[in-house]
Amino acid sequence: MQNIGRIIKSERIKQNMKQKVLAEDICSTSYLSKIENGNKSPSPEVMNGLIERLQLDLNYFSEENEEQIMDNLYENYKSIVLTRNEQAAKEKVNHYMNFEIRFDEPKNFYYYNLYLFRLFLVSKQPLNEIEHFLTAFYAMEENLDERQSFIYNVNANIYHFRKSNYIKALSYLESSINLLPNIQLEDWERADYYYTLALNYYSLNQNLNALNYAKKSSAIYESLGYFARSVDCKTLIAATFIQNGHYASAEQILEDTSLFCHRHQLHQFDSLLSQNMGFIFALQGHAKKAITYYKKSYKAKTEPNSILITIHSIIKEYSKLKQEDYVRIWCEKGLDLIKENELTTSTTTYLYHFEIFKMKHQLISFDEKLIANAIDHFQKINDIKNVQKYAILLGDILYEHHEYKKAASYFQRSTEAMYQLKYINKWEDLT
Known part of the structure; x- marks a missing residue:
């Protein structure tokens, strides 16, 4: 006590x-x-x-003294950040939220809440339930020492990254670069920071920076024996090469990573590697080969949201091949899976994807409102690529129906989305 x-x-x-x-x-x-x-x-x-x-x-x-509490919390924090174990994070959040702690040392109060903030993020709690951490630390940011500021910046970055506010998210990480020479970090913390930085640069198409930091992170994780985290970095490196159009390099990295996983018995990555390999072939126009890899990924998956990603990928390739029967079959698989699970933002996303693909292939009647609602949904969750994609589709369909004024408004919306994706505001900045 x-x-x-x-x-x-x-x-x-x-x-x-x-x-x-x-x-x-x-x-x-x-x-x-x-x-x-x-x-x-x-x-x-x-x-x-x-x-x-x-x-x-x-x-x-708590029945522990203050220092014991902090030592135990730090070990839990470290373990959960390194394993990315969502369930363990939920259990620890519940554990620490079930009793009140009075701190004699202000530094322990700050660290306690910073570590809990990260556990909440790993546990994938709804962002509106985490926002109070961000608000509180923003108000007392000037009271934090440099190491605490570093942890706060990583947490704030992850929060804004999950909201798809990539530029704002990156600003927190970049503000920590100047702190690195002044603070003592464990190697795993530095690797975690580099990976998070690489992921942000990748999301903003800053591929050289993404490659640089992903390689640094991978090397540290591998030297420490955290092989699963090194695989995360290797797959990010492959994704960066894909984004650059260097498909052969990406394919080689994924093949090497597959051997690495086999060597270290990391079979949990089989579905991810197959998914990414399928994506490489899809981008090169090899739809049938892409489908083969996607189906391999599909068979290896058990988590519903992850399965929906692969079903959507398979549907896109059958759509390219104009094989309407298979589009219908896989759309129904996806819709059945959604019905079996609680409707969340992510499953709502796939509900729209599957219904619109059925509509595109005239498996169901055209429903302007459904596509318009989908566009609004993607705008709300800041998924600008799909705003652009479906605004173009709806504009094309309305144009074919001779509804030119409506079509023009959706073409305009797709143009605005394109500007947003390129992070420009003016026509003159288009190159």
Whole structure:
């Protein structure tokens, strides 16, 4: 138990209760003062009386001292960041949220909440349930030391990255670059930072920076024996080459990574590597070969949201081949999977994808409102690529129906999305 005297004193002050009032009929005021100052341990009778009068529930207080709490939390934080274990993160969040901790050291208060912030992010809690961390740290940012500021910047980056605010997210990481020479970081923390930085640069098409930091991160993780995290970096390197159009290099990296995974028995990456290999062939126009890899990925997956990604990929390739029967079959597979699971933002996304592909291939009637709603949905979640994609589609269909004014408005919307994707505001900046 934390110092019971400190808890009693804190609660008494919080309730605006004088020592004399609390001690009445339980113990002397001087005895209470000694308990509160840690000079005396209360007898069971006295402790029960004080707890009852204060209406304290000691289940909300930790049985460890402050330093033990911080040591244990740091080890949990480190383990969960390195394993990316969403379920373990949820369990630890629930554990630490189930009791109240009173800190003597302000630095421990900051670290405690910074570590919890990251655990909330790993556990994939809804962002609106995490926002209070961001708001609180923003208000007291000037009180943080440089190491705490570094951790805060990584957390804030992940938060904004999940909202697809990539430029804002990157600003937090780049502000930490100047902190690196001044703070002591463990190697795994540096690798985590480099990977996060690489992911941000990749999302903004800054591919040289992405490659540089992904390679740095991979080398550190591999030297430490965190092979799964090194695979994350290797697949990001492959994705960066894909984004650059260097498909042969990307294919070679994925093949080497597959051997690396086999050597270290990392079979959990089989579906991801097959998915990425399928994407390479899809981009090169080899739809049938892409489908082969996508189906291999599909068979290896168990998590519903991940399965939906692969189903969507398969549908796109059958659509290119104009094989309507297979488009229908795989759309129905996806829709059935959505029905079996709770409807969330991610599954809503695929609901629109599958219904629109059925519509495109005239498997269901044209529904202008459905596509318009899809465009609004993607705008809301900041998925600008799909805003552009479906605005073009709806514009084309409306044009074919001779609804030229409506078509023009959606072509305009697709142009605005294209500007946003290129991070430009003016026509003159187009090259």
